[in-house]
Amino acid sequence: MSVCSGVIRLDRVTKAYEEAGKTRVVLREVSIEFGCGEFIVLLGKSGxxxxTLLNLIGGIDQPTSGDIYIDGHAINRMDDEARTLFRRKHIGFVFQAFNLIPTLTALENVMLPLELSGKSREARWRAQAMLEQVGLAHRMNAFPDRLSGGEQQRVAIARALVNDPLVVLADEPTGNLDYETGRAVLSLLDTLTRQAGKNLVMVTHSEEVIGLADRVFRLRDGVLVEDIQLEERLSVPQLAFG
Ligand SMILES: Nc1ncnc2c1ncn2[C@@H]1O[C@H](COP(=O)(O)OP(=O)(O)OP(=O)(O)O)[C@@H](O)[C@H]1O
Ligand SMILES: [Mg+2]
Incomplete structure (x- = not known):
């Protein structure tokens, strides 16, 4: 088995929307490769x-043209069913709004990705172990509305990682959290994905996160540019996690 898995490769990916008879190009022929085990941060203004880019990588959305390869598989060329199965098996998502299912307990939320991929028998113990890793062993049977924002996001992180995905995608995971809770959640995501050697691609408005990332990219006018100005990166205060 290859040590390196989960490479993300975009080959001339364009995404355009038709609106009121006009075409708006959001991504223009984006070509990039994110290596295995890398923590990638995506910066860029609102809009x-x-x-869009994260949803394309995650197979939630389809490009107008170009190809998206995850671990060598062109996900945009799969039919809807195959893509859904691939996504369940290999992609973990963490969203700004947590997106937990309100009628399921924390444990049941984390069990869901395993059950949906036909791993019902091991779902419970794996979900329990994952919730322990995010420090929520004592809250497994709570429903989401009884959990704090930080706890809900930790459940969402457990849900994203429980199926051992190739790639973890996080869209402003700290956007709804206060500063301290956000730092703790970021630290947890960073630690858990690094421990497991996963690719993590995170969208954030927080330039502070730069200190944790392996590579930083900025989207501007539909073009993805790597931010390699080390001086600039080093001038940003590094996050100190206690
Ligand atoms: N379904 C759609 N139809 C038309 N335009 C869309 C659609 N989805 C997104 N857009 C447009 O595409 C552009 C990029 O949207 P996107 O949500 O990717 O931005 P973003 O960088 O994530 O912004 P934010 O930081 O505010 O979350 C925006 O101008 C948005 O209005
Ligand atoms: Mg967004």
């Missing part, structure tokens, strides 16, 4: 296409 620059960050969520």
């Amino acid at each position: 620059s296409g960050k969520s």
Whole structure:
């Protein structure tokens, strides 16, 4: 088995929307490769296409043209059913709004990705172990509305990681959290994905996160540019996690 898995490759990916008879190009022929185990941060102004790019990588959305390869598989060329199965098996998502299912307990939320991929028998113990890793062993049977924002996001992180995905995608995961809770959640995501050697692609408005990332990219006018100005990166205060 290859040590390196989960490479994300975009080959001339364009995404355009038709609106009121006009075409708006959000991504223009984006070609990039994110290596295995890398923590990638995507920066860009509101409306620059960050969520669009993440949703394309995650197979939630389809490009207008170009190809998206996850671990060598062109996900945009799969039919809807195959893409859904691939996504369940290999992609973990963490959203700004947590997106937990309100009628399921924390444990049941984390069990869901395993059950949906036909791993019902091991779902319970794996979900329990994952919730322990995010420090929520004592809250497994709580429903989401009884959990704090930080706890809900930790459940969402457990849900994203429980099926051992190739790639973890996080869209402003700290956007709804206060500063301290956000830092703790970021630290957890970083640690858990690094431990497991996963690719993490995170969209954020927080330039502070730059200190944790392996590579930083900025979307501007539909073009993805790597931010390699080390001086600039080093001038940003690094996050200190205690
Ligand atoms: N279904 C759609 N139809 C038309 N335009 C869309 C659609 N979805 C997104 N857009 C447009 O595409 C552009 C990029 O949107 P996207 O959500 O990717 O931005 P973003 O960088 O994630 O912004 P934010 O930081 O505010 O979340 C925006 O101008 C948005 O209005
Ligand atoms: Mg967005």
